[in-house]
Amino acid sequence: MLADDQDIIMPSNFAWGAATSAYQIEGGWDADGRGPSIWDTFCHKKGKVFQDQSGDVACDSYHLWEEDLKCIQQLGLTHYRLSLSWSRLLPDGTTRRINQKGVSYYNRVINDLLANGVSPMVTLHHFDLPQALQAQGGWQSPQIADLFDSYAQFCFQTFGDRVKLWLTINEPYIYAKFGHEDGCHAPGLDQPGVSLYLAGHNMLRAHARAWHSYDALYRPTQGGQVSLALFSDWAEAHDPSSALDVAAAERYMAFVLGWFAWPIFVNGDYPPEMKARVEAASRAQGLPSSRLPTFSKEEPRILGTADFFALNYYTSRRVWPGSGPAKIGFEGDLEVERDVDPAWPVCGNSWLAVFPEGLRKLLKYIKDKFGNPTVYITENGFSQVGPVEIEDARRCRFFRDTLLQVSKAIHEEGADVRGYFAWSLLDNFEWADGYRVRFGLYHVDFAHPRLKRTPYRSGREYAQLIAQNKTSARS
Template structure:
């Protein structure tokens, strides 16, 4: 009897990875000169996170990096995605004061990975803005793009001799919408239909500045690649024969993935329908201008500022038209598309995560067809457990195998230029507003134990076996 793995094919040099983020694993929130981030402030305010959990200690990776490295080696990863804590490196967010102990920590992490023949993929910003910069307006502050560029150049100069895969910003959609429209993430703002677009705009501008700086000042000697990690669901019409549902599903994608991918990979500007809808709704609300900002010709161009396409995918939605303004204001009123789960899709762990592996394959094909067949990395994909945790997580194993099969089909049958796949996450960690109540790890972490022991889940064993099978064929070239 053939195993399903025998039907999978992955290209030579395929990146087999797992991902983490600094605030979610490091702990040491005020250790060795680190400055506070907006997530420190958000969690310490109480009432914002499940059971008032914080990332003060988390997996204690700042102290226990050696244990993380053992996990990486045990899985046989070829790549490891991590993020840098901006406020650990630059406590006030600027290069006026460099925290050398933060630099030493990340130097050690990078050097240890390379010594283990693991290629680091480094994210500059994964939700944890220095509080000192938030106090000046955060991502709504006009100067934030220049400050981010200065931070990025500092990181390229400090670590770029060894880091060849960079991501500037993780999930600008989530930062903008959950942090500045819904108030569910730090900094916890709720300003319907205004801040969400300004934050997204400044993140695109900051990313573009950093890309141009890398391209001009560092790529000639360092030879790396740089992009940003975009989050999206896959959207399908509830009724494919209903033109209104079809149009709504297209809007859903326009206001999520295309919002950021279209300026970078297509036109240098926002999707035409997004521009038109926000402008029309803004005029209806009596505003003399669109709530969606415009790009200035005086700034570095947005188009072409990505060397590959990085996408984070977890779930899919069936979509129908949403209520129109004034019944629904803000971002959702502009988007006018409601995404819901198909009842036939199994729910994994948290309520929003319906498992639909076919959606990932369809999303990859959409990226290929819409954005010029770019090289793609799946920089996050995972499945969670909540409540009673099972080390023998057979359900998650089944979901992972189905996902890997769909990824292989995307490569072999759809011609997607997929370069790598990163599981979220290497280990259980602080899952933002869900705290430690949701577990995505390939390794279980005992948060009640002072040494935070890591124990491999069965799904982690399966992933290690998959990697071992294909790594031998694909090699480990970076």
């Protein structure tokens, strides 16, 4: 019995999962007719990723799926979150050309999961836009919503008889900001305050179209659910007694989480403070209108286009108002400073301060702010950097502490949390950090010819925790 595990009590139908994404694990970047994605292009340029590493091979899950399946079986997962490579299925991003070998691969994965009693949660788009569509403007193009809807409908039609949990887009905030403003993720654009809002706007439009297509055309026979995975930190006032710091924390939550959650769960539009601040900053720049786009009345409605709330949480921040000259762009619009509490230990990545209580507070915030939706925690994890520790005691403690906070959120706060997906099943390609950063429940030896998978202690203990909760639920 793990210490304190008697306090981790989840509902009997709780989804115990782990998550991955196609580009981060599959490899086979040009195998069997797959087209290039923006991450292939980004990684193949020098100086973009740690040591110029790439996802060309990654964990080679395209060829080693059976090894991944063994890991899933050993953990005793009830659910597995994976993403589909858009360019593996549709090499040019459109249904004009369908890659049947890509279809066969995902059919095999889905069927194997179901045969082993594991429910798939499938993400349609996890950062890896087909390069052919980026060449046409990518997420800044108004046509992208129609193209995404066509891709989504292809996936619903092809796999929806077996997939009952869908995520349209992963972390639109991260994709928009890192890829279209900071330039540190694909497609590597650096256009402060313009491209990220347009990309975010079009991702919301695309998500809504896909949700409506599913609702009208596929839900009646398939009976599944559709959402999108939203990233958020938890923000606390640096000085809780300061009204300005409290307001800054609220503003941070509005810009990071509310940017995408408010239109879907509140009123079909962006948070009022976000709209006001971006418009004011735009006017101060001499622009005739706000850099934040507006939703057209001719578009399908955004409000209500999520059947559950999918949350990716990693860390928390202490926040206070910005000072000094306003920056042009998202940071200037937001106008806050942040740091981490010295009491929060930092793991692996310098940005990842461990604060499990932040997740509990965030779950309560979501309950109160967005109408107590059903929540799946679709990503949460603890990284290692440096010498690998297979006996990763700190990560074991992290999972226990975090799941205890989730249990408290359910039983004490009344949050309707239905599942938890650890990031990640395997050590994998961690975007700009390459293979330097490891989040896996399973260690991957990238120097081994068969990319050997070995369970970390945290993976073994996660499996014990799952087994104990399954036993408790039956008794």
